[in-house]
Amino acid sequence: MNRSYAFAPPAATLRQRAGRVLAPVALLLALATSAYAQDGSFRHEVLMRGQILEADAGALVVCVGEADGAQVGQVLDVVRHKRIARGPKAAGPRFRREPVGQVRITELFDTHYAQAQVVTGKPKVNDTVELIR
Known part of the structure; x- marks a missing residue:
């Protein structure tokens, strides 16, 4: 008996969606921290x-x-x-x-x-x- 649930997408689709969301977030974090490091406003006293x-x-x-x-x-x-x-x-x-x-x-x-x-x-x-x- 093969049941298809309309509200639960396959696991592969969930991983793809997570990858599409997490990749830009990781890129933004990397760019933000590198820009802050080069800013020069932070100095070790x-x-x-x-x-x-x-x-x-x-x-x-x-x-x-x-x-x-x-x-x-x-x-x-x-x-x-x-x-x-x-x-x-x-x-x-x-x-x-x-x-x-x-x-x-x-x-x-x-x-x-x-x-x-x-x-x-x-x-x-x-x-x-x-x-x-």
Whole structure:
């Protein structure tokens, strides 16, 4: 017994319709994101970012150097990443940024490392240093 239903098109027809609809949508998304990337209105505000590797009586070794564009005299902000206590199923970020202070680059001794001194705050090993535009 062969039944034909007027309200249910064959599966192949549904796939063809979906393909006709999804292809232009995918193309529009691709064009929109590429145009936005070339726009230039979006810029990353952090010019340089590294980490404090060593801290000894106010003298610091930071993981930013000539290769990152570091220069003697630059003042970098210091940020500490703190874990947020929350429930296991809670949504959202698990860390927050906590401003700690500032450091000044006093010497570049490698393409990737520099000596710095504390300007303000109490930076510790593993804190992040960054130069913001």
